Amino acid sequence: MSLPQPDPAVLRSAQRGNEAAFAELVETYRTPVFNYVLRLTGDAANAEDLTQEVFLRVYQGLPRFSLRCKFTTWLFQVTKNRVLDELRARERRPRGIVTLDDAPAIEVFDRPVEETEALDALWRAVHDLNPDLKMALLLRDIVGLPYNEIADALEITLATVKWRIFKAREEVQLALQRNGVSFTDPVPAE
Numbered sequence: 001m002s003l004p005q006p007d008p009a010v011l012r013s014a015q016r017g018n019e020a021a022f023a024e025l026v027e028t029y030r031t032p033v034f035n036y037v038l039r040l041t042g043d044a045a046n047a048e049d050l051t052q053e054v055f056l057r058v059y060q061g062l063p064r065f066s067l068r069c070k071f072t073t074w075l076f077q078v079t080k081n082r083v084l085d086e087l088r089a090r091e092r093r094p095r096g097i098v099t100l101d102d103a104p105a106i107e108v109f110d111r112p113v114e115e116t117e118a119l120d121a122l123w124r125a126v127h128d129l130n131p132d133l134k135m136a137l138l139l140r141d142i143v144g145l146p147y148n149e150i151a152d153a154l155e156i157t158l159a160t161v162k163w164r165i166f167k168a169r170e171e172v173q174l175a176l177q178r179n180g181v182s183f184t185d186p187v188p189a190e
Contacts, residue, residue, distance in 0.1 A: 125175035136164035
């Protein structure tokens with residue numbers, strides 16, 4: 001499923017400073033941006049802050065946005081740049097010591113334990129990907145952007161997008177296999 005483009009009249013109105021039109025853009029795209037950032041950073045509070053910063057940058061840059069390219073492409077370029085800035089800054093910060101007291105409480109789900117464990121393993125495998133592979137994979141499989149928009153958003157070639165998504169899926173599959181996790185339905189015995 002691909003993200004829809006905003007109504008051109010709403011976009012032009014937001015470019016001219018109409019706050020209600022901008023609020024409509026935020027309402028439409030906030031969740032996909034947040035989910036993308038969350039999966040890249042792995043931290044909900046940080047993802048919330050970064051999402052707000054992304055929309056602040058969008059608001060500031062919107063008057064200069066060219067209607068010649070797709071809004072979602074530009075939005076995820078802004079998002080990618082902000083997340084990369086954060087990831088670089090995170091590498092430069094000293095790491096704190098985490099104790100078990102700092103760990104969040106375990107949540108109870110109605111899902112079977114095996115399913116929850118499999119999903120956790122999947123997201124750990126995605127989290128462990130290098131940022132280039134993770135960005136391409138998440139833009140495709142979580143956000144739902146088409147390959148050409150991913151290429152524009154990440155400012156890389158279409159062939160590179162396809163390779164990164166293939167490589168990311170391959171690495172995730174290998175990580176799951178190493179951990180004995182499978183998402184295929186077992187074949188019923190006859």
